Amino acid sequence: MFKKLPGDEAQHLVSTTPDTAVVFRPAVLRTPAIVTLIIFAWRLLAGVVRLLWRYPIASAVVAVPCALAWLSGWQWGLGLVALVLLGLTAWALVDRPSFARLVGWRLLAWWRLVWIYRRHWQPVMIISGLGRHVRGRDYLPRVLGVRCTSWADVVTVKMLTGHAVKDWSDRTEHLAHGFGATSCRVSIARSGRLLLVFPRHDPLATPLPAVTIPEETSVGPVEVGQCEDGKPWLLKVHGTHVLVAGATGAGKGSVIWSAIRGLLPAVRAGLVQVWALDPKRMELSFGRDLFKDRYAAAPADCADLLEAAVAVMQERADRFAGLQRSHTPTVRDPFVLVVVDEVAFLTAYQSDKGLKLRISAALATLTTQGRAVGVGVLAALQDPRKDVLSIRNLFPDKIALRLDESEQVDMVLGDGARDRGALADLISPQPDLGAGIAYVRLETSPDPIRVRAAYVSDADIRAMAGEVTA
Numbered sequence: 426m427f428k429k430l431p432g433d434e435a436q437h438l439v440s441t442t443p444d445t446a447v448v449f450r451p452a453v454l455r456t457p458a459i460v461t462l463i464i465f466a467w468r469l470l471a472g473v474v475r476l477l478w479r480y481p482i483a484s485a486v487v488a489v490p491c492a493l494a495w496l497s498g499w500q501w502g503l504g505l506v507a508l509v510l511l512g513l514t515a516w517a518l519v520d521r522p523s524f525a526r527l528v529g530w531r532l533l534a535w536w537r538l539v540w541i542y543r544r545h546w547q548p549v550m551i552i553s554g555l556g557r558h559v560r561g562r563d564y565l566p567r568v569l570g571v572r573c574t575s576w577a578d579v580v581t582v583k584m585l586t587g588h589a590v591k592d593w594s595d596r597t598e599h600l601a602h603g604f605g606a607t608s609c610r611v612s613i614a615r616s617g618r619l620l621l622v623f624p625r626h627d628p629l630a631t632p633l634p635a636v637t638i639p640e641e642t643s644v645g646p647v648e649v650g651q652c653e654d655g656k657p658w659l660l661k662v663h664g665t666h667v668l669v670a671g672a673t674g675a676g677k678g679s680v681i682w683s684a685i686r687g688l689l690p691a692v693r694a695g696l697v698q699v700w701a702l703d704p705k706r707m708e709l710s711f712g713r714d715l716f717k718d719r720y721a722a723a724p725a726d727c728a729d730l731l732e733a734a735v736a737v738m739q740e741r742a743d744r745f746a747g748l749q750r751s752h753t754p755t756v757r758d759p760f761v762l763v764v765v766d767e768v769a770f771l772t773a774y775q776s777d778k779g780l781k782l783r784i785s786a787a788l789a790t791l792t793t794q795g796r797a798v799g800v801g802v803l804a805a806l807q808d809p810r811k812d813v814l815s816i817r818n819l820f821p822d823k824i825a826l827r828l829d830e831s832e833q834v835d836m837v838l839g840d841g842a843r844d845r846g847a848l849a850d851l852i853s854p855q856p857d858l859g860a861g862i863a864y865v866r867l868e869t870s871p872d873p874i875r876v877r878a879a880y881v882s883d884a885d886i887r888a889m890a891g892e893v894t895a
């Protein structure tokens with residue numbers, strides 16, 4: 426692409442007579458006017474064909490009324506335009522979702538392509554370093570299309586040959602601010618093509634009330650909140666272990682309580698048992714009745730409860746050996762969800778070495794062997810560093826709520842998560858704006874998804890406990 430041309434060598438010329446200027450005269454080739462006209466006509470024709478091919482509907486919208494006005498008079502053209510506008514307005518009023526899907530978002534996408542992305546593309550690419558300006562020519566990545574959803578613009582981009590995804594994920598801030606968005610997320614569409622997601626507004630800006638308790642008894646995935654695209658956030662708890670990391674006040678409690686809430690019918694039916702370890706005595710004590718006698722707060726009691734869970738696990742493993750490889754909850758063998766609030770209190774910050782060892786060993790045993798026999802761990806943690814929770818990698822599913830430092834994001838969600846847009850360290854510390862907002866990596870996609878947990882109030886928790894005891 427950047428091959429050297431013969432003319433570039435002029436700068437390396439050395440004159441042996443310094444007082445004689447070396448003069449270069451461009452060779453002038455006179456092109457006949459007819460050739461120039463043919464070239465222009467050809468370009469015009471190619472442009473019109475390309476326009477019709479790329480935007481057939483938009484072209485028809487302009488061409489048909491113009492043709493009608495030309496053939497039958499301007500009143501007819503204007504009448505057709507008015508009729509179409511009236512029809513579209515009626516459609517929008519009667520069935521808004523189908524209008525938005527088929528017309529609204531497409532029109533908005535076209536407008537944003539022209540007004541935002543095409544208009545700012547060249548300066549943003551050059552200044553951010555994603556495009557190159559070489560000898561008067563710009564070499565830029567290409568916008569292949571823009572799609573609008575209810576909350577974001579999804580821009581498909583063809584990278585320059587030689588670009589890496591990291592070149593783009595390192596420049597998400599340049600891209601976001603360049604195109605007037607608050608953030609930008611990068612994901613791979615296919616080789617050489619990227620999807621850039623620019624949120625237009627934050628659909629998770631307002632707190633969500635507690636999710637309605639489901640009718641059916643199920644061990645999950647349970648609805649615990651909402652994803653950024655408006656879909657329910659479904660959290661898998663059976664057949665996995667979940668680690669919830671977040672600074673103080675990030676809303677860890679809302680994830681834990683929403684998960685328990687979704688399991689409530691199954692708890693009532695005896696298909697699920699929730700075992701609670703509450704070393705802070707603040708969070709889980711609210712719904713103590715829900716856990717019956719499977720609640721521990723003092724570290725020694727926590728160690729005993731964890732060892733009891735290990736015993737259940739081992740007894741089941743002995744019984745299931747050679748008969749079944751996965752667990753189906755029954756009243757005899759219910760799914761046991763061990764919920765630990767602030768697990769670091771029991772591990773890193775525990776001064777009694779004996780207890781610390783017992784608790785760490787029990788947690789490691791549960792997280793390595795509990796999945797297949799129906800024992801899961803849902804643990805919350807403020808500080809995700811390895812020296813605080815050495816077994817954090819034993820949790821297959823992790824949730825990053827607001828974190829204090831940017832490095833902690835990759836510690837929780839895995840390498841490269843922050844570069845791909847999991848900006849958990851930038852979540853607002855104001856409870857109404859940021860509490861419960863998190864980034865998760867779903868099994869189906871390496872790209873982090875932004876979610877918000879529903880807020881389960883103290884009254885909701887008391888009502889839940891009341892329902893179970895009743």
Ligand SMILES: Nc1ncnc2c1ncn2[C@@H]1O[C@H](COP(=O)(O)OP(=O)(O)OP(=O)(O)O)[C@@H](O)[C@H]1O
Nearest residue numbers: 632673674675676677678679856860861878879880
């Ligand atoms: N999902 C949510 N939506 C809106 N606000 C929330 C949500 N979760 C929590 N909050 C607000 O944030 C405050 C702190 O929440 P919470 O105590 O659950 O945080 P935490 O992460 O458990 O903190 P800590 O580690 O200090 O216990 C709550 O009092 C509530 O006002």
